[in-house]
Amino acid sequence: MIPEPTIKRLCSLFHLLDDLEKEGLTCCTSRELESISGIPAYTIRKDLSLLGGSGPRIKSRSAGYEISSLKEILTEALGFGELKNACIVGLGKMGQVLLQYSGFIPDEFRLVAGFDSDVNTLELLRSEIPLYPSYEITDRVKEKKIELAIISVPLSAAQLTADRLIKGGIKGIVNFTAARIQHPEDVFVRNLYVIEEFRFLSSQLYLKEDTPKE
Amino acid sequence: MIPEPTIKRLCSLFHLLDDLEKEGLTCCTSRELESISGIPAYTIRKDLSLLGGSGPRIKSRSAGYEISSLKEILTEALGFGELKNACIVGLGKMGQVLLQYSGFIPDEFRLVAGFDSDVNTLELLRSEIPLYPSYEITDRVKEKKIELAIISVPLSAAQLTADRLIKGGIKGIVNFTAARIQHPEDVFVRNLYVIEEFRFLSSQLYLKEDTPKE
DNA sequence: TAGATTGTTAATCGATTAACAATC
DNA sequence: TAGATTGTTAATCGATTAACAATC
Secondary structure (H helix, E strand, O other): OOOHHHHHHHHHHHHHHHHHHHOOOOEEOHHHHHHHHOOOHHHHHHHHHOOOOOOOOOEOOOOOEEHHHHHHHHHHHHOOOOOEEEEEEOOOHHHHHHHHOOOOOOOOEEEEEEEEOOHHHHHHOOOOOOEEEHHHHHHHHHHOOEEEEEEOOOHHHHHHHHHHHHHOOOOEEEEOOOOOOOOOOOOEEEEOOHHHHHHHHHHHHHHHOOOOOO | OOOHHHHHHHHHHHHHHHHHHHOOOOEEOHHHHHHHHOOOHHHHHHHHHOOOOOOOOOEOOOOOEEHHHHHHHHHHHHOOOOOEEEEEEOOOHHHHHHHHOOOOOOOOEEEEEEEEOOHHHHHHOOOOOOEEEHHHHHHHHHHOOEEEEEEOOOHHHHHHHHHHHHHOOOOEEEEOOOOOOOOOOOOEEEEOOHHHHHHHHHHHHHHHOOOOOO
8 A cells, every 4th residue: 555645745756757758858866856856865766666566677777767667657556547537617717717727638637527507607608628507517427437526616515516526426526615525535635725725834834934943 | 843744634623613613613522523524533632732832721611622712722823823915926817816816814814916927917907906017026025025925827937936936035835837846945835736636636546446445 | 420521641553764785 | 897876674753543541
């Protein structure tokens, strides 16, 4: 079993490798990765070792890691392999931004539906992605085999939205609202809530700033 | 020193207490908090005990915690006490949503500036919050004693934006872009990046779903 | 007082760091 | 070969859980 902190680091490492690859790099050492990411080289190596596999399969020459094969290994180990369908519920301003968001990397995720409770909104929005009224969520999630969802509805509608998604068999939710979503433990939820991030930052700088050491 | 996992849980607890208070509740036990938050009651008690203070100061009667005083204790311990100034850099669609966002609780955070590199955008937007061109970031952050910032600029402008903020003395950044921001270690950064959250969810359900136990 | 709940000390568990042998 | 880097085992550290005394 891979520990959660490791999963987080590996996800962030994947992102980093993506960037390095775009910059044209093909190789890098664990020490180089440390200097960019801040994660200690031995932690990176340890994390990678937890992926198991078959012995010292990662290295190529003594020059470090080959970025493309390292990405492949992560893809394999973390299950980024097959394309996952996703949807957005709540097409207010925030939802529209996400809908048009070009960052949905086609290799990994595909946005296959948008939902809103307001029929007017649905008619006004012209999108390449099919849009549906919110009461169809459960059925469409089933029909289109949607695994991931973004919730960007008003606070008061968040739980109802989640319930519909869950009923349809959704597996993961990114929650952009301030609501704390009640959910079964086999449904994973990530909350992206600015105020909470501000609070966390406040605590960090309050607790760590004055006491640089110890 | 309070461990980081504890800080996270306490932030989330604060949010939760806020909600309970709005529902009209005044008291709750650690067990009740467990059932809502999923955090074990003994962990909640342990976390609270780490706040130090003076002995068993939290409880009131045997009925559990008084929500308002518990909130006060958290406010005190985590440094939510005095109002912090914040700004938003990048007033595209995402930035505009955040600018209008009513969730900036006046007690804790005050949005005192918006920045954009496009002068047209600045003129078109009518906002109660003063708006400035991006090259003024460093000076305005100093002048207005801004401690926290949200970055919602295009990917390519993220690092420049961060550099300007940091030069002005910013203490915490919430980064809505896909960029990995380079920063000194006394500046705290939180990345809110949907794709990375999707990847994390993918890994979780890939690694934990099939193996319910062990 | 008896029952329930908290706050805290002790025990367990797991993640991080260190050390080093294996590999290029 | 010598130097550098990886992969892995062992040691340390810290967080979580358990147990229980103190408190209401």
